[in-house]
Amino acid sequence: MPCRCEDPDYSHIIAGIFDQCMSQTKEIVSFVFGWLSIVSWVVALYPQIRLNFLLRKAEALSPYFLLCWFVGDIFNTTSCFVLDQLFVQKFLGVFWLSTDVILNSSHFYFLLTKKKYTSSATHFRVLEIFIYVVIAGLIINNVVWAGFYYDSELSFNEAAYDICKKEVVIPKNTARYWVGTILAYATIPMFCFSRPTQIYKNWKRKSTEGLSTGLFIATSSGNINQLVSMFVNSQDSKYLIEKTPYIIAAAIPAICDIVVLIQIQIYKGDQQYKKIDESVETL
Template identity: 45%
Template sequence: MVCRCENRDYNKFIAGVFQECVSGTTGVVSFIFGWISICCWIVSFLPQIRMTFLMKRSEALSAAFIMCLVMGDLFNLISCFLLNQLFTQQILSIIFVSFDAIFIFQHFYYLRPCNQTESKSITFKVSESLLYGFIVVLIINNVLWSGFHNQFGLKLQETVYDICKTPKELSTKSAQYIIGNVMAYGSLPMYLASRPGQIIKNHKRKSAIGLSVGMFSTTAAANIAQLISLFSMSQERQYLIQKIPYVLGCSLPAICDIIIVIQWFMFSKIDKIRNCKSQPSEEKFAICQLSNETTESTVGISTAITSDLIK
């Protein structure tokens, strides 16, 4: 439902679509990056869910990664609603838990021996890409249409709309505030413990098979966008102190996500070499042979240049 704000310089487009009172450049920037983060989180887990479903294999994801992620997201969900956090943060917490449920189901279902069936191709088909593109265009079109339409209505007859509800301030001594902060800080070690488990498993496997680089690159972007949103909202000392668990919960996992992306590129090359050597067909043998010859010639040229320089 469309609502109006008491502050006269509020953004009518945002109020008309999202029923939030946002004013000033920093507020709008924070809101935009908050929703960029939400969009990234919405699509971030889909590549891994899709890959696991098509390959019928779930050993790529660490069990520690999944379990720590679930516990962290549950604590985060509770804290966001108890502490009346930003609407974008509350939406994110619900999305997290929803995807966690799918991850848990896939992980244990595809670990069963009877479900280790032959996998399908994980490459995107044209029809599938067109479907995703159509959904994105449809959502953006609806948001823009609703925003401009409601914005026009607020400019013409602002007084006919109700005032937007704002979160109530909590007393720092109330049980709700204390429990919410305990849950918020409790989610931090869970998030921090999730990524190292995945990094260690990737290092032990020395393989990127079954691991989606799309998931971790998008979660890194989502964490960075959420971090920008938090800092853009306010730079006041008291605000930043309250946001410490959320700032750490965004920044540190983002660093680990970048490390996992680097691992994926490193181990993908190793997987290609293994796959090339395991296939005895003449075509792939020729490709491997050409690759080896190119490598040897490169090393030989480098050695010759080095020798000339030494002389």
């Protein structure tokens, strides 16, 4: 349901679709990068889930990586409800937790059953790509048309809509605030420590076979866009000091994600040479 804002120069599109008030250019740009980060995180786990089901094996992922990520998302989702954050944040928390359950379930199922069948056709088929394009097109089309509609409605019939609700602020002297804040900060070491375990496993195996490149492209994109969103929003020293834990929580994983992507390229080359050597030996 769209809402209106008290500031006369507010963005009708953001108020209409997201029920939030934003008027300054830097706020809107920060908001856009924030949503680019969210979109990256929404699709992040799918490439690895898909690859697990195609290969029917899950040796590539570090169990500590999965565990840290899962526990981090539990803390994050719980803090959203404890601090009574916006509906979108609660929904995304539940969504990410659900995808964690699917990925962890597939990982440990294939690890325990040790299926011998592996599919050689892990590339994206034409029909599969077509389905993804249609889904993305429908989502973008709906967002664009909703934006035009709400912009028109709030421009010509603004009085018909209520003032946007402000985010609930929990008093700092309450147990609820401290429990929610501790849970929110507890996600930081979980997300930071998850990547080094995967980097170590890749190095130990000298292989990244079975590891999805798409997973780490999406997570690095999510972290980088989150960093850009925070720095665009404000360069005030007080603001940056307050956001330091969240900057660290995005910067360290982003660096580690890039390291994993480099490992994938290095070990992919080694794997290709290994296959060539094996084929030569069989001649």
